[in-house]
Each structure stands twice: as C-alpha cells, then as structure tokens.
Amino acid sequence: MERIPILKMGPFLLVTIQIDLYDRLALTLENDLINMVSQTGARGVLIDISAVSIVDSFMGRILGNIASMSRIMDAETVVVGMQPAVAITLVELGLTLQGVHTALNVEKGMELLNTKLIGNLEQDEEEEEDQNDRND
Amino acid sequence: MEIVREQDVVPFRNRVREFSTRIGMSLVNQTKLITAASELVRNMLKYASGGKVILEIISHNAKTGVRLTFKDEGPGIADIALAMRDGFSTGRSLGLGLPGAKRLVNEFDLKSNPGEGTTVTVIHWKHGR
Secondary structure, eight states: OOOOOEEEETTEEEEEOOSOOOHHHHHHHHHHHHHHHHHHTOSEEEEEOTTOOOOOHHHHHHHHHHHHHHHHTTOEEEEEOOOHHHHHHHHHHTOOOTTOEEESSHHHHHHHHHHHHHHHHHHHHHHHHHHHHHHO | OEEOSGGGHHHHHHHHHHHHHHTTOOHHHHHHHHHHHHHHHHHHHHHHSOEEEEEEEEEETTEEEEEEEEEEOSSOOSOHHHHTSTTOOSSSSOSOHHHHHHHHSSEEEEEEETTTEEEEEEEEETTOO
C-alpha cells in the first residue's frame, strides 16, 4: 500500500506531500502522523504542501483534523508552501483552515515551530514558578 | 469517463486539468474548476457509489470554456435548497461540497429527483467569467 513518508527531525515531524492525494491515502497519513506523534513525543508537525495542486474540502478537513489531534497530543502543526491558486480556491470554497498554523515555506515554518516550542517551555516554567511562589 | 472507485478521482482531475490547459485557462481558474470537480465527484462516489462524467470544451458567444456533466443513478436529493446550504450535510462532512463547488465555477446547474439520480452540470469559462 502507498504511504507518505514521515521524517523525524529533532523534536519535529516533517511531511512532504509530493503527489495529489486520494482520500484513503490522506486518511492513512492522518493516522500515521498521530501515531508518530504519540511514539516519538514530537512537539511539532510540519506539512509541506508546495507540490499539492488541489486542496478540496476533504483534504482541508484532514489538515484541520491533524492539527486538532496533534494539539491534544501537545504538538503544534504548521502547513507550509501553499500555492497561491490553492489559497484563493480554499477561501472561495469556504474553508479557512481554522486552528492550522501556516507559513510561506519550510524555513519559516521551522522558525515558527521553534518559537512556539520555546514559548511553550517558558510558559511551563512560569507556571512552575507561580506554583513555587504559592508554595512559599 | 466512468467514476466507480476512489482511485479514479486523481486521473479524473488530471483529465480536467488537460482540458482546461488545452483552452489556455489560467492556473487560478484551473485550480478552481478542478477543486469544484473534485467535490462533485466525491459526492457522486459517496452518495451514489459512482457515476459518469462527461468532459467537453464548449464555445458560446465568443467565449471558450470547459463543461463537466456529472450523472449518477443514486438516491437523488430530496431537498435541493437545503443541500445547497453551507454547512448542511447528511454525511459526516463539512457540508461545503455543493455550495463551495457552486461558488468556484461560473455556471452551476443541479437536477435531481429522489430515486432517479442526480445530474450536476458546471461550466467554467477560460477567463473565469
């Protein structure tokens, strides 16, 4: 069976979609990604769709699902490299990809994930300090 | 072109792309048409377990465009007005398929009678209007 490869890069997972997905392949990817997040404890998922020429409502829903599922598993999702024609079409279709972070390219997407990771860590520390203050 | 399984969708989308490239449609308009076609073909597979699509290049009043006719012999749509509303779905989807597809193409026509199947015809002109 065909599969989209998922690469692990430090605390992040990297997926490059090189082909136009049919529905079952997209569902397999969703499933594989969530399992990988759980197995590796990844803190971020980066999905590169620069080679994808069509994102319809189904594919959009899958991207949204991946983002919400990852968030529950404590990982952020960034979708990068969307073609302008795809963005125009998505908005007219009525799909806003709520809850999905986006970035222009892989580099910017990585930066975004890194800032989010640091931000989350600081937040955790602050909460811990608050806790300690209260204990004092 | 017959569409009976999910794997037929990608080759079908490529055919639509071929047709729209042939008349020199811009990338944005191509993407809109293919996305609309993708929504409609998915509906056909999901609710009518497949059907036929006719692809044509048409000319009208010095305009050139692509016409796609989706024909199925499924259960049909009982309430077309409701089916065309954003966010309504009898399946477990976002309910964007029909209304979204209508927004993406220039002309959209849906005919359906319960028990007799559904025919959707869409036209997208070369210049998108």
